[in-house]
Amino acid sequence: MNTSYSYPVSQLLTLGQFFEEVDGRPATWKGYAKLGVDNRHIPELIAVVADEALHTGYGPVPFAPVHAWRILGALKATEALPALVSLLRRIDDDFDDWIATELPCVFSQMGGQSVDVLAPFAADGHNGSYARGGACRAMGEVASGHPEQRGRCLQILMTLLRSFEDNEQTLNTEIVSVLLVLSAAESIDLIREAYAKDCVDLDCVGDLEDVEIALGLRTERATAPKRGEFFQRLLELSNHQEATRPHTAGPKTGRNDPCPCGSGKKYKKCCLEV
Incomplete structure (x- = not known):
């Protein structure tokens, strides 16, 4: 770990998790201005982000990269994109x-230049599927944050999805x-093709009818919902547990007790006689 970070960047190693509200949205990252970190410190902030040793361990130190990338996003420091x-x-x-x-929020803060690095990363099959998914997100x-980039991003995402049979x-x-x-x-025609080949996890985004409803292409379901293997296993486990759970009989109703059916009559004059 590089311990030679200069002030004011060195403060990031002591802030810990709760310096700012933690909900993943830049709107809550408002307290960093008072630290005195600005454009002059971008190279050192990038070093904090890239410092492998800062991403492990306990205490306040592992949160230093979090604070650094938030500041880089606020500064729109596109040189930090790689x-x-x-x-x-x-x-x-x-x-x-x-x-x-x-990080998706940080990339959005930096605008369209982010797509220049995100697109090739997402397309690179040597990267893990969760990492590539993070780039897509x-x-x-x-x-969402830059409507002028919507068409470009959609084209990239749909190009990636066209390889649905090869993708994880x-x-x-x-x-x-x-x-x-x-x-x-x-994108619905392409999505339908991916669903037809069982290449989408139903437990995460629902079945095709769920997708069509979400996209405003239908107003209600025509069939019962389909769920994925994980959901089905949970359902089977729940049913098995219910079937094998010991059932303890409740207290026996006496002949002169109120009938459990709620009629107001005594049990012997009501359901006991049936």
Whole structure:
């Protein structure tokens, strides 16, 4: 770990998790201005983001890269894009939810130039499917935040989805999810093809009718919902547990007790006689 970060960047190593509200949205990242970090410190902020040792361990130090990428996003420091896109690999390698949640927002803050690095990363089959999905999610954020980029991002996402039979299901599902967020009804024919080949996870985005309803292409279901293997296993497990659960009989109703049916009569004059 590089311990020679200069002030004020060195403050990031001591802030910890709760310096800012943590909901993954830049609107809550308002407290960094008072630290005195600005454009002069961009190279050092990039170094913090890329410092492998800062991404592990306990205490406040592992949150330094989080604070650094938030500041880089606020500064619209596009020179940080190569370092930031490399972080997406940690979603597969380390199951890093912070990166999966926040980096798409950071890329959106930097605008259309983000797509220049996100598109080739998402297309590179050497990257893990979760990392590639993170890049797709980031392009969705860019398209949402910058409407002039929507057409470009949709074209990239749909090009990726056309390889649905070669892609991992995880990636296809992420792309479909992003297309739903973007209300991309123009992608429905391609989505239908992917569903026809069972290349989308039903447990994550629902079945085809769910997708069509979400895109405004139908108003109600025509068939019963279809669910994926994971959901079916949970249902089977639940049914098995219910079937094998010991059932304890309740207290026996006496002849002169009120009838359990609620008629107001005594049990002996009501259901006991039936």
